[in-house]
Amino acid sequence: MRRPGLGRLMLRFVLSRIGLLVPTFLGVTVIAFSFIRLVPGDPIELLIGERGIDPERHAYLLREMGLDRPWYVQYFDFLGNVLQGDLGRSIVTKQPVFLEFLELFPATLELSVFALSFAVLIGLPIGILAGVKRGTVFDHTSMTLSLTGFSMPIFWWALLLIIFFSGVLKWTPVSGRIDVLFYVEPVTGLMLIDTLLSDEEGAFRSAVSHLILPAVALGTIPMAVIARQTRSAMLEVLNEDYVRTARAKGLPPARVIGLHALRNALIPVVTVIGLQVGVLLAGAILTETIFAWPGIGKWLVDSISRRDYPSVQGGLLLIALLVMTVNLIVDLLYGLINPRIRHAR
Amino acid sequence: MASIAETNRISKAPPGPLREFWHYFRENHGAVAGLAVVLVLVFLAAFADVVAPHSPFEQYRDAFLQPPVWQEGGSLEFFLGTDATGRDILSRIIHGSRLSLLIGCIAVTLSLSVGIALGLLAAFFRTAADALIMRLMDVILAVPSLLLALVIVAILGPGLVNAMIAVAVVYVPHYVRLARASAMTELSKDYVTASRVSGAGLFRLMLITVLPNCMPPLIVQATLGFSSAVLDAAALGFLGVGAQPPTPEWGAMLADAREFILRAWWVVTFPGLAILITVLAFNLMGDGLRDALDPKLKRS
Numbered sequence: 142m143r144r145p146g147l148g149r150l151m152l153r154f155v156l157s158r159i160g161l162l163v164p165t166f167l168g169v170t171v172i173a174f175s176f177i178r179l180v181p182g183d184p185i186e187l188l189i190g191e192r193g194i195d196p197e198r199h200a201y202l203l204r205e206m207g208l209d210r211p212w213y214v215q216y217f218d219f220l221g222n223v224l225q226g227d228l229g230r231s232i233v234t235k236q237p238v239f240l241e242f243l244e245l246f247p248a249t250l251e252l253s254v255f256a257l258s259f260a261v262l263i264g265l266p267i268g269i270l271a272g273v274k275r276g277t278v279f280d281h282t283s284m285t286l287s288l289t290g291f292s293m294p295i296f297w298w299a300l301l302l303i304i305f306f307s308g309v310l311k312w313t314p315v316s317g318r319i320d321v322l323f324y325v326e327p328v329t330g331l332m333l334i335d336t337l338l339s340d341e342e343g344a345f346r347s348a349v350s351h352l353i354l355p356a357v358a359l360g361t362i363p364m365a366v367i368a369r370q371t372r373s374a375m376l377e378v379l380n381e382d383y384v385r386t387a388r389a390k391g392l393p394p395a396r397v398i399g400l401h402a403l404r405n406a407l408i409p410v411v412t413v414i415g416l417q418v419g420v421l422l423a424g425a426i427l428t429e430t431i432f433a434w435p436g437i438g439k440w441l442v443d444s445i446s447r448r449d450y451p452s453v454q455g456g457l458l459l460i461a462l463l464v465m466t467v468n469l470i471v472d473l474l475y476g477l478i479n480p481r482i483r484h485a486r
Numbered sequence: 487m488a489s490i491a492e493t494n495r496i497s498k499a500p501p502g503p504l505r506e507f508w509h510y511f512r513e514n515h516g517a518v519a520g521l522a523v524v525l526v527l528v529f530l531a532a533f534a535d536v537v538a539p540h541s542p543f544e545q546y547r548d549a550f551l552q553p554p555v556w557q558e559g560g561s562l563e564f565f566l567g568t569d570a571t572g573r574d575i576l577s578r579i580i581h582g583s584r585l586s587l588l589i590g591c592i593a594v595t596l597s598l599s600v601g602i603a604l605g606l607l608a609a610f611f612r613t614a615a616d617a618l619i620m621r622l623m624d625v626i627l628a629v630p631s632l633l634l635a636l637v638i639v640a641i642l643g644p645g646l647v648n649a650m651i652a653v654a655v656v657y658v659p660h661y662v663r664l665a666r667a668s669a670m671t672e673l674s675k676d677y678v679t680a681s682r683v684s685g686a687g688l689f690r691l692m693l694i695t696v697l698p699n700c701m702p703p704l705i706v707q708a709t710l711g712f713s714s715a716v717l718d719a720a721a722l723g724f725l726g727v728g729a730q731p732p733t734p735e736w737g738a739m740l741a742d743a744r745e746f747i748l749r750a751w752w753v754v755t756f757p758g759l760a761i762l763i764t765v766l767a768f769n770l771m772g773d774g775l776r777d778a779l780d781p782k783l784k785r786s
Contacts, residue, residue, distance in 0.1 A: 165624040
């Protein structure tokens, strides 16, 4: 029997993973659809606000908006709109929710990218060293610290960072993305790039100093997770036969660790890094609220407290979609670097 | 003679499961420390009325924002200082331990029992029910936990009880997946087939034959889940949709304290420290439990 080619196998693998996402996405749309109908007050009352409305006009609006039809008709209507990118309008700003999300997303992206870079740059080397130097003082100290980081209530951690670095040392600003003195034309929406493009002097420095504390606060838990996972992956790999062989044939320790052990230890770590995206987005809700960072996390909290439920609904959908997409990419990457998964049915 | 008799007695009876467990658990110093902290917390929560020097709600009008005892202006009467309305921070933290332990217990019990029920269902009926349950769990996992909890609280309304429910729902998928996976492993073993052949009914198979053997990973997850529940409930309190003021819940206390962070560090520091210590203790204990209950690691 002929074995199917690698390309076909890969394609089948990718398609099967994407196929699994369809029911999940439909499930998320059901949740988002039900959300607006489950919150106290009907959609018309939410739109009108506290003022009140006479029953005739209420009934007219219900009919007008198609809310008097059976729920499944409404759901398919909603699904159709979602698939066309129409997530409704915000009650507060009257802007399309999708556009608001797109406008605010770069701020969250910038914050998350820096938080994750911080987490990887610190967590990975610590994990490798702790694994290699198992049982030493360094190992114990770094693992205690990372368990502490893992247990950290980041909303408190953020406040402590503000007290120390902004309050006592006066090194960094308390909140926001950039000093109010600067006006920077939004080009990419990423403040660091936009400030470099603008000719405002000192704007870039201001943007960096605003970014540091929130990125550290947000990156702390992922850093701890990455350090712990890297250590245990290193320990596992260092026990493998091929590492013993490499050592036995007299390769220098740095080469054994760097080439033979690390490359294999990184496979599970890549997955863990990918899975931090959900953690980052949840953390962004708290971090952005504390640092008044104008991203989607703060937008969601504000929308909930303003009872701007269409925005919450749209945000919920888009964030779930984002998490699912990143998980899919991580899954595919994992299959790509680890052939054992790719060929498993 | 006595010593020989002693040796004989020990060699005859293998150590009981509890003793064996303690033997392995004790080796992990962090876990023992975690357990000690948890016991202290339980004690504080149980006797908060006696232990706390003041009422958590009493406002001392001559002591607004008084610093802790070791700082200038502090007094022994308010050991960790007072908040902006003159309430004793130490007493509020001690009373807060009640709420945090209660939140953890209820949220974990809820999600553990729902998770076990759904997980066993999925493992025993590997058909439409399995697919439906697991896809539903995928949906819950696709939304970041805190966001989902916020959305649930928006539906149910803010408050401590609703925050607990929200936190419980968010963590159900972890238990479902674990229970299903371990139940499926157990189902393929001979003792289950034997029990089935000798005529055990469905509920007997589920709850008496299979479930006890699935418990170790679930217990570990429940301990770690306890810390996540405390953390998330505090986050909801901090965002103002969990426990409502003047409840001395640690997250809500932090929310109250936010505006004073640059003027009165103690108002912010101590409630957060209490959260950190509690969460850390449960995580340490969970790690120790995993080592003690995981047979694969035991042998090494």
